[in-house]
Amino acid sequence: MSDILLGVNVDHIATLRQARGTSYPDPVLAAGVAELSGADGITIHLREDRRHIIDRDVAVMSQTVQTRLNLEMAVTDEMVEIACQHQPHFVCLVPEKREELTTEGGLDVVTHVEKITQAVTKLSEAGIQVSLFIDPDYDQIDASIAAGAPFIELHTGHYADAENEAEQQSELKKIAAAASYAADKGLKVNAGHGLHYHNVSPIAALPEIIELNIGHSIIARAVMVGMDKAVSEMKTLMVQARKGCA
Numbered sequence: 001m002s003d004i005l006l007g008v009n010v011d012h013i014a015t016l017r018q019a020r021g022t023s024y025p026d027p028v029l030a031a032g033v034a035e036l037s038g039a040d041g042i043t044i045h046l047r048e049d050r051r052h053i054i055d056r057d058v059a060v061m062s063q064t065v066q067t068r069l070n071l072e073m074a075v076t077d078e079m080v081e082i083a084c085q086h087q088p089h090f091v092c093l094v095p096e097k098r099e100e101l102t103t104e105g106g107l108d109v110v111t112h113v114e115k116i117t118q119a120v121t122k123l124s125e126a127g128i129q130v131s132l133f134i135d136p137d138y139d140q141i142d143a144s145i146a147a148g149a150p151f152i153e154l155h156t157g158h159y160a161d162a163e164n165e166a167e168q169q170s171e172l173k174k175i176a177a178a179a180s181y182a183a184d185k186g187l188k189v190n191a192g193h194g195l196h197y198h199n200v201s202p203i204a205a206l207p208e209i210i211e212l213n214i215g216h217s218i219i220a221r222a223v224m225v226g227m228d229k230a231v232s233e234m235k236t237l238m239v240q241a242r243k244g245c246a
């Protein structure tokens, strides 16, 4: 069975920095510590409103990240140009609304397949591997294939936000079925959003999942125990789950 990879999202290091407009804490430094602590990749979300990650962070991390840099961004000409300029290893196209507190759902690839295909084509031609952040939905998976994306990232937010065990199990079954359906069709499958130390194991145990992108819960734990411990504990949980030890 293949290893499960951890992409650490350092957006909320930048949230703390932007709260006061200081130069610290620096997400660049946090990314380095995360990589030294077992992260297999670094994820940053350059939002249109720059509420946390800013253009400087993308420029610097495109030079300093030693594993793989995954740039999350909306499907806009501005963001496509920024990605082509800085050449991250991956781009993950995500839906974005200025008024949202955090990402609320997956990209509607079915409705916007032409626009998304254009972005996937331009990014791929620039040598960037593209992932589409989608809900665990067969139509969205088929549309992602039509758009030419080699990767998808299944949105685990509804699983994470489930109000009871029955709802969480239902959402887990949707994710498991979607991961299997997508992998059978040749897509590479990642997952993320809202995962934490008490809900990550069932997702990490899904054999088709290549990488989990996790941010908020790791940064929140890092505030208490340090970035190195927060990252290594999450990675250990994921590896144990994948091996069936959880």
Ligand SMILES: CC(=O)[C@@H](O)[C@H](O)COP(=O)(O)O
Binding pocket: 009, 011, 012, 045, 072, 094, 101, 102, 103, 133, 192, 193, 194, 213, 215
């Ligand atoms: C797409 C996704 O689920 C996250 O990676 C995204 O970064 C969430 O947005 P915030 O980091 O602004 O909460």
Ligand SMILES: NCC(=O)COP(=O)(O)O
Binding pocket: 009, 043, 153, 191, 192, 193, 194, 195, 213, 214, 215, 216, 217
């Ligand atoms: N794409 C998911 C991600 O990068 C991190 O999401 P979260 O763990 O901060 O909810």
